[in-house]
Amino acid sequence: MTRRPDTIFLRGLEVECIIGFIEWERRIKQRLVIDLELPIDCARTAATDEVVDTLDYSQVAARVTAFIGSSSTMLVETLAHRTAMLILAEFGLEWVRLSINKPGAVRGARDVGVSIERHRTDLPAAG
Numbered sequence: 001m002t003r004r005p006d007t008i009f010l011r012g013l014e015v016e017c018i019i020g021f022i023e024w025e026r027r028i029k030q031r032l033v034i035d036l037e038l039p040i041d042c043a044r045t046a047a048t049d050e051v052v053d054t055l056d057y058s059q060v061a062a063r064v065t066a067f068i069g070s071s072s073t074m075l076v077e078t079l080a081h082r083t084a085m086l087i088l089a090e091f092g093l094e095w096v097r098l099s100i101n102k103p104g105a106v107r108g109a110r111d112v113g114v115s116i117e118r119h120r121t122d123l124p125a126a127g
Contacts, residue, residue, distance in 0.1 A: 006042040008057050011035045015065050018072040019079060019102065030102065032076075033111070034064060037097035038087070060091060076100050076114050084118040095119045 013036070016029040038055055045054040067086055073079045080100045087096045101113035 005039050008038045008040045008055055009036065010038075010057055010061055013061055013064065015068040017068050017070070017079075019074075019076065021074040026072075032068065032079075033101040033103060033113075034068065034083075035099040035101075035115075036060065036064070036087070038091075039094055055091065055093070060087065063087075063090060076102055077116075080114050080116050081118070084116055085123060088118060088120055088123055093120070 013034040015032050015034060017032060018026060018028075019030055019032065020026065038057070038060065040055050042054075047053075064083060064087065067083060068079065071079055071082070073082070080098055083100075084096050084098050087093060087098070095117060097115070097117045099113055099115040101111040103111040105112045
């Protein structure tokens with residue numbers, strides 16, 4: 001029987017940034033809502049009860065907030081991919097699931113966005 005991997009999740013992280021391709025969108029910061037799912041071995045962490053044996057999600061949140069807050073992409077898809085690659089590279093994870101919601105982007109809809117999953121193998125080869 002295959003067990004589902006343990007994860008740390010971070011839901012509802014709000015960040016403001018320049019995002020969009022319409023002229024007015026390039027002039028103001030808009031609110032995005034980020035959800036992350038990250039792999040972790042909770043059994044190993046539970047055995048030691050030490051923060052050094054887990055993923056410090058506050059560090060991940062701070063880095064994602066800084067990265068997205070200083071970004072200026074046209075597309076949510078681009079921002080999601082770049083953010084996932086950053087997380088994989090800087091935190092040494094095997095995979096990341098990431099959703100970016102752009103509330104109010106479509107009239108009549110609560111939000112719209114993208115959900116992606118990227119793996120360590122998606123990182124460009126070091127050269």
